[in-house]
Amino acid sequence: MATLRDPAGLSLLLRKLGRMHSGLGVEERHFDDLRGALFWTLKTSLGTAFTPSLDRAWASLYEIMSREMIAALRAP
Numbered sequence: 001m002a003t004l005r006d007p008a009g010l011s012l013l014l015r016k017l018g019r020m021h022s023g024l025g026v027e028e029r030h031f032d033d034l035r036g037a038l039f040w041t042l043k044t045s046l047g048t049a050f051t052p053s054l055d056r057a058w059a060s061l062y063e064i065m066s067r068e069m070i071a072a073l074r075a076p
C-alpha cells in the first residue's frame, strides 16, 4: 500500500487513480470544486481544531494529490 513515506509508490497510485477518474468523466476543473467542498467540510466539522498548520498540511496534500491525478487526466 502506498503511503506518504513512499512518494514514488504514491505517485504511481495517484496516476492510476487519475486515469480511473478520467473514465468517470472527471475533468481538471472539478478538482477546484472538490477542494472547496473538502475544506468547507474540514472547517465546519473541526471548528477551532482546524488550526492554520492543519490547514496548510491539508492544502499541501491536496495540491500533491490533485497535481498527480490531473497529470494523468491530461496524458492518460
Ligand code: HEM
Residues within 6 Å of the ligand: 017, 021, 024, 026, 030, 031, 033, 034, 062, 065, 066, 069
Ligand atoms: C485528490 C483528489 C481525489 C482523490 C484522492 C479521489 C479519490 C477517489 C477514490 C479513492 C475513489 C474510489 C476508487 C475505487 O473505487 O477504487 C474515488 C471515486 C470517485 N471519485 Fe474521486 N478522488 C479525487 C477527486 C475527485 C473529483 C475532483 C471528482 C469529481 C468531482 C471525483 C469523483 C469521483 C467519483 C464519481 C467516484 C466514483 C464513486 C463511486 O463509484 O461510487 N473524484 N475517488
